[in-house]
Amino acid sequence: MRLLITFTAVLAVASAQNATNRFPADFMFGAATAAYQVEGAWNEDGKGESIQDYMFHNYPEYMIGEDNGDVACDSYHQYLQDVEMLKTLNADIYRFSIAWSRVLPNGDLDFINQAGIDYYNNLIDALLANGIQPLVTMYHWDLPQALQYIGGWPNELLVDYFVEYARLLFQNFGDRVKWWLTFNEPHQFTMGYAMLGVAPSQPAPGIGDYLATHTVIKAHARVWHMYDEEFRATQNGSVGITLNMDWPEPETNSTEDAEAADRARQFVMGMFAHPIYSQDGDYPAVVRQQVDANSAAEGRPRSRLPTFTQEEIEYIRGSADFFGMNHYNTTFVTPGLTGESPSKTRDTAVITSDPVRLPWGLRKQLNWVASQYPGYPIIITENGRLNFGGRNDTDRIEYYTEYLGAMLEAINTDGVPVIGYTAWSLIDTIEWNLGFTVTYGLCEVDKTSPNMTRTPKESAAFMSEVFRTKELPSQYNLY
Numbered sequence: 001m002r003l004l005i006t007f008t009a010v011l012a013v014a015s016a017q018n019a020t021n022r023f024p025a026d027f028m029f030g031a032a033t034a035a036y037q038v039e040g041a042w043n044e045d046g047k048g049e050s051i052q053d054y055m056f057h058n059y060p061e062y063m064i065g066e067d068n069g070d071v072a073c074d075s076y077h078q079y080l081q082d083v084e085m086l087k088t089l090n091a092d093i094y095r096f097s098i099a100w101s102r103v104l105p106n107g108d109l110d111f112i113n114q115a116g117i118d119y120y121n122n123l124i125d126a127l128l129a130n131g132i133q134p135l136v137t138m139y140h141w142d143l144p145q146a147l148q149y150i151g152g153w154p155n156e157l158l159v160d161y162f163v164e165y166a167r168l169l170f171q172n173f174g175d176r177v178k179w180w181l182t183f184n185e186p187h188q189f190t191m192g193y194a195m196l197g198v199a200p201s202q203p204a205p206g207i208g209d210y211l212a213t214h215t216v217i218k219a220h221a222r223v224w225h226m227y228d229e230e231f232r233a234t235q236n237g238s239v240g241i242t243l244n245m246d247w248p249e250p251e252t253n254s255t256e257d258a259e260a261a262d263r264a265r266q267f268v269m270g271m272f273a274h275p276i277y278s279q280d281g282d283y284p285a286v287v288r289q290q291v292d293a294n295s296a297a298e299g300r301p302r303s304r305l306p307t308f309t310q311e312e313i314e315y316i317r318g319s320a321d322f323f324g325m326n327h328y329n330t331t332f333v334t335p336g337l338t339g340e341s342p343s344k345t346r347d348t349a350v351i352t353s354d355p356v357r358l359p360w361g362l363r364k365q366l367n368w369v370a371s372q373y374p375g376y377p378i379i380i381t382e383n384g385r386l387n388f389g390g391r392n393d394t395d396r397i398e399y400y401t402e403y404l405g406a407m408l409e410a411i412n413t414d415g416v417p418v419i420g421y422t423a424w425s426l427i428d429t430i431e432w433n434l435g436f437t438v439t440y441g442l443c444e445v446d447k448t449s450p451n452m453t454r455t456p457k458e459s460a461a462f463m464s465e466v467f468r469t470k471e472l473p474s475q476y477n478l479y
Contacts, residue, residue, distance in 0.1 A: 020412055022471040028133070028420035029467040030093035031086065031442060032382055034140040034184070036069045037429035039099060041076035045115035048105025050142040051152070051192070051199040062197045067435040073427055073445050074452045076119060081454045083126045085426060085443045088456055090467040093133045095381055095422040096123070097140035097184065100165055103172075107144030109164055117172050124176050135179040135381070135422065137242065138166055138223075141189045141199065148200045153212035154193055162219040163226060170231045178237040180227070181324050181381065182220045185244040186213065187268050194344065197433060206342030207304050210291070214306040217275050217316060224319040241276065242324030242381045245269040247361035247368075248352065251334040260335040260350040262286065265368065267348040273323075275308070277373035281317035282308055290347045304342060322419070323369060326382035330361030357385075357399065359406035366410040366418060377419045380407065384424035386431070386438040396442075396459040404472055423463060427454055 023029075036052045043049070056068035075082055086094050100107060102116035124134050139162070143152060147161060166182070183189075192198040193208030202208055224239050231237070248264035250257035266274070266284040274284045282288075283305065291305040308316065332353040339345030362383070369378060385399035400423065410416040428441035436447070442460040446453045456464075466472060 021408065021474050023408065023411070024419075025470065026419075027470055028092045028379070029463075029470075030091040030095060030132070030135070030420070030422045031089060031426035032095035032135075032422040032424050033075070033082070033097075033426050033429055034137070034142075035097045035099035035102070036072070036140070036142045037425075037431070038073040038075040038082075038096075038427065039102075040069065040071040040074045042070045044076065045119075046105055046113040047099065047116060048101035048107070048113075049145040050099065050101045051145055051148050052142050054145045054148070055199040055201050059197075059201065062201070063433050063435045064437050065435045067430065069430050072430050073447075075427075078452055078454075079119075079123050080126060081451070082426060083123075083130055083132070085454050085456065085460075086127070086132050087130050089426075089442065089460060089464045091132055092467070093135050093179070093420060093422060094127055094426070095135040095137065095181075097137035097142075098169060099142055100139065101142065101144040101146075103168065104144065104165055105146075107147040107161055107165070109168070112168065120173060124173055128176060133179065134173075134177050135181065135379075135420075136169070136173065136177050137181040137184050138162075138169060139182065140184040141192075143200070152193065152200055152202070153190065153215050154204075154208050156215050156218065158215055159219045159222055163222045166223040167226060167230075170227060170235065174231055174235040174237060178235070179379075180237060180239045182223050182239065182241050183216055184242045184324075184381075185326060186216045186241075186272050187244060190216065205340060206291075206344055206347065209344055210305045213271065214308075217272060218312070220276065221316040221319040224321075225315070238321035240320045240322040240324045240379070241272070242326055243269050243272050244326035244382070245365060246328055246355050247330045247358075247365040248333045248350070249330055249358075249361065249364075251332045251353075257334050260333045263290070263348055264331075264333050264350045264352065267344065269369075270372075273369075273373060275313070275316045276318075276320050277323060277376060278317070281313040287347075290349065294342065294347055298342060320376065323373060323376045323378045324381040325365070325369060325378055326424075327362050327365055327380065328383065328385075329355035330358040331355050357402075359402040361406075362403050363406040363410045363414070366407065366416045367414055370414075370416045377417045379420040379422070380418065381422050382424040383421065384440045386440050388437070389428070389439050389444075391444055391455065391457040393457050393459045396457070397462045400459065400463060400466075401472065404466065408472060 060066040190209040190212040193212045194205040248261045250261040270284040292303045295303045333350045336351035425440045427443045428439040443454045
């Protein structure tokens with residue numbers, strides 16, 4: 001049945017291939033990285049310790065090869081090489097993150113680290129001097145360890161800390177940065193309060209991750225409102241959030257599988273997107289029902305998922321200017337119980353296949369987001385393919401050809417308002433627990449050379465032409 005579903009979807013997409021191969025003239029192309037994965041200099045020039053530093057220093061077994069981000073790609077010292085690679089790519093935009101503990105080593109305003117602010121000012125100025133717009137992520141998984149000592153994201157006091165941190169960023173960089181993301185993939189990093197091996201590695205599944213989710217959503221809304229009230233008039237920028245999902249496709253045509261796929265979407269993306277982007281606000285109904293019912297069945301006096309007040313629902317709803325979306329692959333789902341009790345996995349009540357490379361999943365996901373949350377422009381902030389290294393990465397060229405083609409179909413045939421795309425990743429980064437054992441970069445990093453020399457791969461040449469011409473080769477073949 002899975003093959004039938006796949007073939008049917010392929011035919012449906014193929015029928016629309018008469019769409020133009022051109023992207024809109026003002027479409028923004030670029031590449032992405034994250035601070036912990038590229039910067040290194042983990043304790044230089046006043047930078048404080050992050051939860052990633054702490055975990056991989058104290059539990060090196062959590063990373064394959066027992067590597068860590070102490071040096072990473074040394075972008076703290078080699079950022080001009082990164083800018084040069086972006087120029088080679090003909091990039092319009094560069095998505096990078098700011099390390100909270102580099103500008104506020106303790107996470108708080110008691111000590112503002114000017115050296116950290118200088119670093120990001122230099123990077124932003126170098127980008128703009130080369131015609132590249134910065135797209136800045138405020139939080140890409142590297143909470144200052146000082147704030148983890150007071151509980152981390154499950155502690156709602158972090159809303160205040162995050163707002164103060166964001167204000168510092170707007171004050172120092174907002175005159176030049178016009179695209180902001182509050183958080184990257186909260187579905188992923190809140191797992192750090194549900195399982196070992198994901199920073200901060202606090203295993204309280206089905207409780208800690210939901211508390212963290214609640215705080216993060218409130219923090220995002222507070223920052224958007226602050227920008228709207230204090231900075232928008234003078235800085236004229238946009239603030240969004242990046243949410244991730246591998247498209248969940250029903251295993252069969254059955255109603256049960258369709259419902260399972262919807263639950264999967266709501267528990268991964270919807271529980272963050274629905275409060276912010278939907279017309280109703282609040283958590284998705286199916287998420288509320290599942291967690292409340294399971295909590296009651298477990299004999300608890302309250303739901304494991306906190307509740308927003310009506311005032312909070314109204315405050316959070318609409319607190320974004322655009323929708324950041326990460327997508328890599330597609331999964332197939334069917335109903336079933338997996339995971340320990342309690343856990344978010346068990347609450348979701350689906351069995352999920354291994355991810356597979358099916359570009360039509362990106363098109364379906366874009367259409368789903370546009371349908372569920374109409375009125376918001378979309379920027380694909382991560383999309384890419386891993387391999388095991390080497391500059392002759394024809395597999396990555398094939399992946400980008402297929403997925404850019406699917407995105408084109410969504411734009412030109414379906415009318416989905418996608419306005420930008422940043423490939424993951426600009427250079428070969430340290431991929432969290434996988435270390436340097438896999439690579440996503442358009443450019444190779446020679447970690448044995450004194451300056452960690454960056455060299456474009458074959459995929460970089462392909463993408464630079466797409467970025468320059470704003471079109472795919474006419475012979476592109478989606479599948």
